[in-house]
Amino acid sequence: MTPDNGQPTGVDDSREAVLGVISGGFDQYHRMDKSGLLPEQHARSMVELARIRDKAALELAEHTAELAKTNACVDWGSVSTQDWIRHTCQQSSGAAADFLHIGEQLSNLPKTLDAVREGEIGFAHAAIIARHAQAITHSDSAEPFDETPFLKAARENSVSRLWYYSMHAWHRADPQGVADAQRQAAEERYLRLTDGDDGTLYVKGAFDSAAGATIRTALEPLAQPHGDGDDRCRERRTADALVELTAHSLDTGAVPQHGSVRPHVQVTTTLETLQALIGAPAGEMAFSLPISAKTVQRLACDSSITRVLLGADSAVIDAGRAKRVVAGGTRRLLDARDKHCRWPGCERSASWSSAHHIIHWAQGGKTDLSNMILLCQHHHWTVHEGGWRLSLAADGRVIAIPPETEFYPPEFYPAARAPDEFDVA
Numbered sequence: 001m002t003p004d005n006g007q008p009t010g011v012d013d014s015r016e017a018v019l020g021v022i023s024g025g026f027d028q029y030h031r032m033d034k035s036g037l038l039p040e041q042h043a044r045s046m047v048e049l050a051r052i053r054d055k056a057a058l059e060l061a062e063h064t065a066e067l068a069k070t071n072a073c074v075d076w077g078s079v080s081t082q083d084w085i086r087h088t089c090q091q092s093s094g095a096a097a098d099f100l101h102i103g104e105q106l107s108n109l110p111k112t113l114d115a116v117r118e119g120e121i122g123f124a125h126a127a128i129i130a131r132h133a134q135a136i137t138h139s140d141s142a143e144p145f146d147e148t149p150f151l152k153a154a155r156e157n158s159v160s161r162l163w164y165y166s167m168h169a170w171h172r173a174d175p176q177g178v179a180d181a182q183r184q185a186a187e188e189r190y191l192r193l194t195d196g197d198d199g200t201l202y203v204k205g206a207f208d209s210a211a212g213a214t215i216r217t218a219l220e221p222l223a224q225p226h227g228d229g230d231d232r233c234r235e236r237r238t239a240d241a242l243v244e245l246t247a248h249s250l251d252t253g254a255v256p257q258h259g260s261v262r263p264h265v266q267v268t269t270t271l272e273t274l275q276a277l278i279g280a281p282a283g284e285m286a287f288s289l290p291i292s293a294k295t296v297q298r299l300a301c302d303s304s305i306t307r308v309l310l311g312a313d314s315a316v317i318d319a320g321r322a323k324r325v326v327a328g329g330t331r332r333l334l335d336a337r338d339k340h341c342r343w344p345g346c347e348r349s350a351s352w353s354s355a356h357h358i359i360h361w362a363q364g365g366k367t368d369l370s371n372m373i374l375l376c377q378h379h380h381w382t383v384h385e386g387g388w389r390l391s392l393a394a395d396g397r398v399i400a401i402p403p404e405t406e407f408y409p410p411e412f413y414p415a416a417r418a419p420d421e422f423d424v425a
Helices: 014-030 039-068 081-088 093-104 110-117 123-137 147-156 159-173 175-187 209-223 234-251 293-301 328-338 377-384
Strands: 190-195 201-206 308-310 316-319 353-357 372-376 389-392 398-401
Touching (some): 039 110, 081 093, 123 147, 293 377
Antiparallel strands (some): 190 201, 389 398
């Protein structure tokens, strides 16, 4: 049974008395002022506290092993011992599973547990060894689990590197078990897309290791810094890389057709919005809340345009044929001239860049080489939504003008290209 607070009742004994002393002593240490200590003192304290944490985790694993032998947690209203640990001991599912794995393998890991107690390896090392000991001992292999090579690898490697060694060892002992575990991980993939009230898309998911490697391989080249002055954090660059990869797949027709129609982003806007006139409504885009005129202009820079005339009751009076803003011939010439994104220092290839109008065509700018340059998706966004402006100097260089500041001269960017590289009218 459990008392009102959900904790199991029991009779005080010497073990619990010692635990009370330890808890009281730690509370006293916790309240001590830690300011004014030397860096070496902070470091020594952290190492010792980490050893205490690992020993405490071993104690938790031992108690977990004994508790799991009973149905007490189910009697207390939990669905399992792991679930009770997760809620009552305020642990993550992974941490609760580690206690269970080590608790089950206590008899198979005497040397590993001693190494944790001596501070030679951490509890996280032991948890990995226990997980693989459990997998191997539960497999069809007749070989008993030998902790010695695992323990040697744990002493010599970080926790993440130990996973690599352990996977190889597990595969040597039970290749079918590894295949089954990885198949299960692949079957548990998921990607959840949730719309926020403000139109923000929240992404949450999980992928098996091989799928994760595929995703990283595709995003990594696109997530590198773009030229000089790219101060985006790693997470922002990765997010931008995902958007760029998706947009490129749509632009190149890599996404399979649906109903004989190639998937594409469709924006509905008024001419006033395209011209960014005061009082104009926002643009509309499928799967999105209304978008700003700046975003409309960026998307319209290099797109197909269909003219639609509406009556007073919003009924369609006339619809023209879709026409490409930058015709194929003009785009080929632009690609041949610029070769890649013209933002100083950026080398994103032409096939991954859009045709940007220095003066937007909706505001009277010409769609010819004298008024266009190639910009990658990030720098195209930087110019439109980000507030930067670009100007072509007489010698062919691109001059970047930050929002509300002075001109940045070409020499500000060490990677700015030589003037004779371009022939701009």
